[in-house]
Amino acid sequence: MEHIRGYDKYIQEIIRTIPDVIRGIEIVDIEQKSGERDLVTEVDKGVEEFLRKKILDEFPDHEVMGEETYDTSLEYNTKNLWVIDPIDGTANFVKQRNDFCTIVSYFEDGEPMLTYIYEVTKDDLYHGMSGEGVYLNGEKLPKIENKSLFESMIGTDIRRMYLHMSELFKKIVNESFATRSVGTSGLEGSRVVSGRLGGYINYYGGPWDYSPFFLFAKEMGLVFKTLEGKDLEINSGYSNFILCTEKVYEELISN
Amino acid sequence: MEHIRGYDKYIQEIIRTIPDVIRGIEIVDIEQKSGERDLVTEVDKGVEEFLRKKILDEFPDHEVMGEETYDTSLEYNTKNLWVIDPIDGTANFVKQRNDFCTIVSYFEDGEPMLTYIYEVTKDDLYHGMSGEGVYLNGEKLPKIENKSLFESMIGTDIRRMYLHMSELFKKIVNESFATRSVGTSGLEGSRVVSGRLGGYINYYGGPWDYSPFFLFAKEMGLVFKTLEGKDLEINSGYSNFILCTEKVYEELISN
Structure with missing residues (x-):
């Protein structure tokens, strides 16, 4: 598991730089993907490219699955697989410049090892590691109460x-x-x-x-x-x- | 209008202390108001009491309308009227400890003069003054685009x-x-x-x-x-x- 801690350190550093990456991208075009409400911007593509490059620089033999380059016909190799959503909530990003996040998850032999949800405008990082629990900005989240539907x-x-x-x-x-x-x-x-x-x-x-x-x-x-x-x-x-x-x-x- | 600027300064100072006021109140009971999903806590009551006292200390001849003490049979005097929602989003406060705010508005001779929406967990203050526009944390909000329903x-x-x-x-x-x-x-x-x-x-x-x-x-x-x-x-x-x-x-x- 020691190598996972190394991966974690590397990704935590990279993901906190996303606000700068976004600021550096000029939005000149907002495309519609599958439907008129399904948007994609240069920011989605630029952030995916940035993360893909950073991951492959460090782990050249790993595989990356990214939303903007996803191939439905492909079975991705899950031996060492990174999964990226560069901007989750693109519609919110376009309409609100708020309430969007970046997601990165890492799988080893098909098992989930690491995951990150980074809320860009708040600089809040949710981060989970296999066997270690889930953290918000380094603080471990407490056990969740098993609430009923009416309580939820x-x-x-x-x-x-x-x-x-x-x-x-x-x-x-x-x-x-x-x-x-x-x-x-x-x-x-x-x-x-x-x-x-x-x-x-x-x-x-x-x-x-x-x-x-x-x-x-x-x-x-x-x-x-x-x-x-x-x-x-x-x-x-x-x-x-x-x-x-x-x-x-x-x-x-x-x- | 000079007196309005004085009022504004006073309320801005008070409203930023709400996080401390909330921390000082112990929640021992969550009541249901009109229905099973309409909650009220000691925090709603305590924050209203705090704001009412602060307002009446400074403006003893003004009137205060507060959610927790509202009397539907009353016609409130709008000559100098303060309207308070101590915790707007009590259900979110109870269930999420997030996504709630405090609202204070001031009316003079029935006209809206000042308003404050304070998002407690973010320390974000939206604040409007008659003839001066609306501000977020002191920064004036730009003109709003007249968006269509489909754009919105x-x-x-x-x-x-x-x-x-x-x-x-x-x-x-x-x-x-x-x-x-x-x-x-x-x-x-x-x-x-x-x-x-x-x-x-x-x-x-x-x-x-x-x-x-x-x-x-x-x-x-x-x-x-x-x-x-x-x-x-x-x-x-x-x-x-x-x-x-x-x-x-x-x-x-x-x-």
Whole structure:
């Protein structure tokens, strides 16, 4: 495990420089990806390129999966795999210049070893290491209370849940304490792992969106599954998913 | 107007001490107010008491309207009226210890003169003065772009809109760029005034929830009305309301 501590030190240093990287990129064009609400900017591409280069400079034989260069036809080698979401919450970045984050996760022989969610505007770093727990800015997060659905605020994507999973959406709205929406998997997941939300549901995310949740679930006793109750792997591709307490999972999904 | 600058200086000093006031209050009981999701804590009461005392110490002949001591049967004298929401977002305070704020507004002869939205955990102070604009931590906020509904993220209370205004909710979800929910009138209103959200809709709020929006609308060219298109006054009592750009108002409400 000593090499993992070395990797961790290296990534922690790099990730804190992201605000400077972003400031150095000029936004001249905002592209639409798959749909009119799915945006991508030079910042997404520039931050991915920056992280990819930094990782491959240090670990030339490792593999990198990044949102902006993702190839759905590929089975990524998980022996030494880094997964990057350069800007998670690009719509918030474009519309609000706030509520976005950078996600980096590291897998070894398919197992989650390290994960980072960096909230750029707050300089807040959530960071997890296999067997060591999850930390916010170096401070270990306490055990999460196993809250029921009614005790919990639930984070989710309002439009897609309302339009495509209307029964589940109705149940969340009626039976949870309240529904919240930030609009990024990373930040809503970090609110689950810090006990602020009892669950976060994503209707359709990529591996970079859910890459931290393998480790979060393992280290903090949370449930991380698809909405059909299946397990995910980092090569599972696009999928729906939930990260939540055991009780929320029982009430919302397995019943 | 010179006396208003004096008032402003006094309130700015007091409001920044709220984190200490909160730390000094022990929470032993969380009460339910009107419903099982409507919470009130010792902190709500203690912060209101603190602000009321500070205001009446300095301005003994002024009147104070506070959420925790509000009397619906009363017509408050608006000659010199201070309106207080000690903790806006009590549910977030209880569940998340985050995403809550303190609101203070001052009216003279019924006209909005001063308003403050203080985000406690961030030490961020939004502050407006009649004729002077709106500021975040002393920096003047720029003019707001008159964004269309499709260009705008809209903040709202998911449960109450979904259950009680389902047609309007559907329109927001389908036609806005995205729906967001923080769960406090003050913080979502501050996101409108800083251009992050194109609109914020509250299904049922008290005067303390909407007290800043008279000044925000006037100073920043926003629309602030009920969802039936009526004007509000600080004595209008509980009501629905919207704070938004002119275009969002036209597309969402007046059509």
